Amino acid sequence: xxTDSLPTLDARKRPRQARSQATVDTIFxxxxxxxxxxxLPRLTTIRVAERAGVSVGTLYQYYPQKQALLFAVxxxxxxxxxxxxxxxxxxxxxxxxxxxxxxxxTAFVKIKTQNLAESRAxxxxxxxxxxxxxxxxxxxxxxAALEAMLRTASDARFADISTVTFMFAGxxxxxxxxxxxxxxxxxxxxxxxxxxxxxxxxxxEREALRPA
Amino acid sequence: xxTDSLPTLDARKRPRQARSQATVDTIFxxxxxxxxxxxLPRLTTIRVAERAGVSVGTLYQYYPQKQALLFAVxxxxxxxxxxxxxxxxxxxxxxxxxxxxxxxxTAFVKIKTQNLAESRAxxxxxxxxxxxxxxxxxxxxxxAALEAMLRTASDARFADISTVTFMFAGxxxxxxxxxxxxxxxxxxxxxxxxxxxxxxxxxxEREALRPA
Amino acid sequence: xxTDSLPTLDARKRPRQARSQATVDTIFxxxxxxxxxxxLPRLTTIRVAERAGVSVGTLYQYYPQKQALLFAVxxxxxxxxxxxxxxxxxxxxxxxxxxxxxxxxTAFVKIKTQNLAESRAxxxxxxxxxxxxxxxxxxxxxxAALEAMLRTASDARFADISTVTFMFAGxxxxxxxxxxxxxxxxxxxxxxxxxxxxxxxxxxEREALRPA
Amino acid sequence: xxTDSLPTLDARKRPRQARSQATVDTIFxxxxxxxxxxxLPRLTTIRVAERAGVSVGTLYQYYPQKQALLFAVxxxxxxxxxxxxxxxxxxxxxxxxxxxxxxxxTAFVKIKTQNLAESRAxxxxxxxxxxxxxxxxxxxxxxAALEAMLRTASDARFADISTVTFMFAGxxxxxxxxxxxxxxxxxxxxxxxxxxxxxxxxxxEREALRPA
DNA sequence: CATGAATGAGAGTTCATTCAT
DNA sequence: GATGAATGAACTCTCATTCAT
Numbered sequence: 001x002x003t004d005s006l007p008t009l010d011a012r013k014r015p016r017q018a019r020s021q022a023t024v025d026t027i028f029x030x031x032x033x034x035x036x037x038x039x040l041p042r043l044t045t046i047r048v049a050e051r052a053g054v055s056v057g058t059l060y061q062y063y064p065q066k067q068a069l070l071f072a073v074x075x076x077x078x079x080x081x082x083x084x085x086x087x088x089x090x091x092x093x094x095x096x097x098x099x100x101x102x103x104x105x106t107a108f109v110k111i112k113t114q115n116l117a118e119s120r121a122x123x124x125x126x127x128x129x130x131x132x133x134x135x136x137x138x139x140x141x142x143x144a145a146l147e148a149m150l151r152t153a154s155d156a157r158f159a160d161i162s163t164v165t166f167m168f169a170g171x172x173x174x175x176x177x178x179x180x181x182x183x184x185x186x187x188x189x190x191x192x193x194x195x196x197x198x199x200x201x202x203x204x205e206r207e208a209l210r211p212a
Numbered sequence: 213x214x215t216d217s218l219p220t221l222d223a224r225k226r227p228r229q230a231r232s233q234a235t236v237d238t239i240f241x242x243x244x245x246x247x248x249x250x251x252l253p254r255l256t257t258i259r260v261a262e263r264a265g266v267s268v269g270t271l272y273q274y275y276p277q278k279q280a281l282l283f284a285v286x287x288x289x290x291x292x293x294x295x296x297x298x299x300x301x302x303x304x305x306x307x308x309x310x311x312x313x314x315x316x317x318t319a320f321v322k323i324k325t326q327n328l329a330e331s332r333a334x335x336x337x338x339x340x341x342x343x344x345x346x347x348x349x350x351x352x353x354x355x356a357a358l359e360a361m362l363r364t365a366s367d368a369r370f371a372d373i374s375t376v377t378f379m380f381a382g383x384x385x386x387x388x389x390x391x392x393x394x395x396x397x398x399x400x401x402x403x404x405x406x407x408x409x410x411x412x413x414x415x416x417e418r419e420a421l422r423p424a
Numbered sequence: 425x426x427t428d429s430l431p432t433l434d435a436r437k438r439p440r441q442a443r444s445q446a447t448v449d450t451i452f453x454x455x456x457x458x459x460x461x462x463x464l465p466r467l468t469t470i471r472v473a474e475r476a477g478v479s480v481g482t483l484y485q486y487y488p489q490k491q492a493l494l495f496a497v498x499x500x501x502x503x504x505x506x507x508x509x510x511x512x513x514x515x516x517x518x519x520x521x522x523x524x525x526x527x528x529x530t531a532f533v534k535i536k537t538q539n540l541a542e543s544r545a546x547x548x549x550x551x552x553x554x555x556x557x558x559x560x561x562x563x564x565x566x567x568a569a570l571e572a573m574l575r576t577a578s579d580a581r582f583a584d585i586s587t588v589t590f591m592f593a594g595x596x597x598x599x600x601x602x603x604x605x606x607x608x609x610x611x612x613x614x615x616x617x618x619x620x621x622x623x624x625x626x627x628x629e630r631e632a633l634r635p636a
Numbered sequence: 637x638x639t640d641s642l643p644t645l646d647a648r649k650r651p652r653q654a655r656s657q658a659t660v661d662t663i664f665x666x667x668x669x670x671x672x673x674x675x676l677p678r679l680t681t682i683r684v685a686e687r688a689g690v691s692v693g694t695l696y697q698y699y700p701q702k703q704a705l706l707f708a709v710x711x712x713x714x715x716x717x718x719x720x721x722x723x724x725x726x727x728x729x730x731x732x733x734x735x736x737x738x739x740x741x742t743a744f745v746k747i748k749t750q751n752l753a754e755s756r757a758x759x760x761x762x763x764x765x766x767x768x769x770x771x772x773x774x775x776x777x778x779x780a781a782l783e784a785m786l787r788t789a790s791d792a793r794f795a796d797i798s799t800v801t802f803m804f805a806g807x808x809x810x811x812x813x814x815x816x817x818x819x820x821x822x823x824x825x826x827x828x829x830x831x832x833x834x835x836x837x838x839x840x841e842r843e844a845l846r847p848a
Numbered sequence: 849c850a851t852g853a854a855t856g857a858g859a860g861t862t863c864a865t866t867c868a869t
Numbered sequence: 870g871a872t873g874a875a876t877g878a879a880c881t882c883t884c885a886t887t888c889a890t
Contacts, residue, residue, distance in 0.1 A: 020853060041340060045881060055855045060882065124339035128253075136394055166400075167387055167407050174386015175379055182348055188378075195379050202414030256863060267872045278864060444874060465764060469860060479876045490860065548763040552677075560818055590824075591811055591831050598810015599803055606772055612802075619803050626838030680884060691851045702885060
């Protein structure tokens with residue numbers, strides 16, 4: 001598949017005046033709003049500018065390409081996820097498997113479901129954006145945090161820890177994603193954390209080495 | 213999100229003559245080829261027609277809108293997945309949990325990874341196409357098949373079987389999707405089925421009611 | 425100076441139907457008309473399409489970029505010049521210096537002044553178009569024809585013939601260009617050929633080797 | 637050709653203070669630098685302001701339109717050329733034809749080739765700027781100076797002196813321009829003055845009236 | 849006076865779709 | 870039925886110019 005590598009996705013200009021920082025924020029929020037209200041295919045620079053109440057020219061002053069707009073939104077979301085996982089994982093160093101799983105799952109579910117619509121929309125963004133490299137790096141960062149945590153479990157040790165971590169992470173994401181893509185009932189959302197804990201714990205205990 | 217319900221996507225004329233059927237197939241295959249070779253953003257009706265060796269006019273004779281083209285491709289893929297799962301599930305009625313899981317996982321992994329590129333490309337198609345309803349219906353159908361199967365397990369019974377099925381399905385999809393989005397090493401792909409079995413079995417055994 | 429090399433300037437599609445050949449011609453003529461009526465800075469694809477009575481889309485079917493439009497016009501003009509010089513030079517092989525000069529100058533002046541406005545406009549086009557390579561190649565071709573001719577002069581021989589040819593050609597172009605850029609009076613135009621003959625002959629006779 | 641006569645191009649405010657004069661000069665130099673480094677199509681007011689280290693607002697204080705900027709650069713160049721020719725011509729009053737030609741050609745070649753890149757770039761500026769009138773006036777001034785000089789030649793007299801002057805000037809410009817448009821070898825540049833002298837002298841001697 | 853954020857008309861280009869041949 | 874020329878709305882992006890601070 002042709003994937004002409006794109007120019008930098010980062011924003012062009014770091015604004016110096018307070019006025020323009022406000023503008024940047026407005027545009028950013030407008031992007032999310034358009035994304036949610038109209039969907040990715042109808043997200044055009046003109047529409048975002050209109051919604052933000054600025055001219056296209058202003059938009060391009062801060063986001064030099066349409067893709068930079070989307071990338072910014074994606075970035076904020078993923079950065080948030082990564083930070084949350086990092087912190088949760090770090091706080092559980094030395095705990096038991098059960099404690100670890102419960103904490104991580106809770107944090108993960110919370111951040112993904114609290115802004116449900118945004119999360120949903122961003123899946124589409126990520127695929128359309130040739131941001132694979134960036135998305136992968138975030139996932140990698142998450143896995144590293146989880147792996148470091150698992151190594152310190154007080155009640156378990158693993159033979160192939162990187163595979164175990166990969167599955168652990170994947171298994172958490174799977175049902176959440178499926179849920180996001182559908183129309184989850186509140187009921188389902190309430191059940192989810194407990195179920196995910198069960199899934200993860202079931203797997204990890206199975207893979208843990210028996211103490212001789 | 214605005215979803216001006218689109219004019220019927222599968223409104224394509226069912227051709228009566230053999231020659232016409234051949235044309236439809238040619239166009240269909242051309243669509244997949246263009247999708248894989250050029251990517252969704254470069255998939256234009258003209259390019260598909262060229263690749264198929266027909267004129268745009270002819271293409272529109274059979275697929276009255278571009279979306280119908282994409283929908284057809286998506287449909288065939290999902291239909292295949294659904295059929296595979298249906299059959300695997302049906303063949304395992306009455307078996308043990310372990311046998312069931314092993315069979316389903318194997319079938320699922322096989323169909324998703326044998327045509328890795330296509331699966332990946334279709335993910336983008338699905339998001340761009342507002343085909344949520346259809347995708348959901350396929351997932352629903354899959355879950356129904358799985359649930360029916362689980363009910364007949366010779367060595368287990370479940371309290372909330374629909375939730376269990378939901379998680380079972382979600383848990384299979386998760387790691388596969390994560391793998392597809394990255395650059396899976398052959399090694400990883402080899403490990404995957406066994407790991408998935410472990411995940412699913414770990415969960416299902418945990419959720420199974422203890423026989424008194 | 426940055427000169428990002430541009431993609432091919434050639435026309436995209438060789439039309440197959442008579443209808444479209446007519447369209448191509450219409451667009452071509454419209455380009456010249458807009459160029460003359462509005463000037464290069466106001467020559468936009470929309471304006472050309474309007475003048476041609478077709479839609480922009482149609483224009484782009486045949487000239488995939490704006491530059492292709494300009495290049496086509498430039499090309500036709502230069503090709504005409506080159507052909508004229510080639511033929512005139514060839515027809516004078518073996519003649520005397522005076523005959524050669526008279527013929528060449530006449531041909532050159534005629535072709536440059538018969539379509540005065542077009543010639544004038546094309547200078548601007550050539551500089552804006554990064555067509556240096558092409559323009560150079562035409563000039564080279566002209567010089568080659570002139571040099572071949574001079575070698576056969578029945579009444580003269582030259583020591584450094586390539587330099588002499590270069591000056592001969594340059595000396596013809598100079599006053600013509602100056603004339604084109606101004607508002608030449610008809611009187612001036614009438615005097616021009618005789619004067620150019622005088623210039624060229626004066627130079628060439630001066631540079632010719634004295635027969636021992 | 638439409639030539640909406642443009643608002644005065646040199647409407648720039650004559651600054652009264654030394655500091656302002658310095659700013660004007662800085663902007664002026666920045667314009668030339670951008671022109672040479674980036675080319676005319678990439679010469680934007682913002683880029684010029686950046687290069688000059690001032691804001692766009694300041695730039696507009698002194699050059700109320702972009703065209704004024706370009707016009708100023710063009711003007712300085714042409715003024716320089718005109719002055720050089722004026723002085724050279726004046727200094728040769730009463731000399732022989734050969735002395736005149738040698739001096740004028742030398743001065744002309746020197747000024748045109750010493751800043752080759754600038755000359756080239758300005759050609760594009762002149763065409764984009766609708767400055768024909770001004771360019772013509774400079775040429776007229778040059779011709780006047782040359783004609784005045786030729787009238788005093790100690791060893792020649794001409795029947796139609798204004799035509800002779802026109803050709804003399806045109807003949808000097810032609811080969812130089814051709815050279816500038818190509819990639820002149822240093823070798824060529826060294827030969828040029830001598831050759832031009834030959835051309836001009838050949839012509840002028842031919843056109844000089846025989847002393848009875 | 850200087851700044852630089854904001855403007856918005858206008859440019860080049862693409863592509864789903866139609867319809868005369 | 871098949872063809873492919875023609876359409877034109879819509880998109881991304883640029884840049885000369887203005888004006889509140």
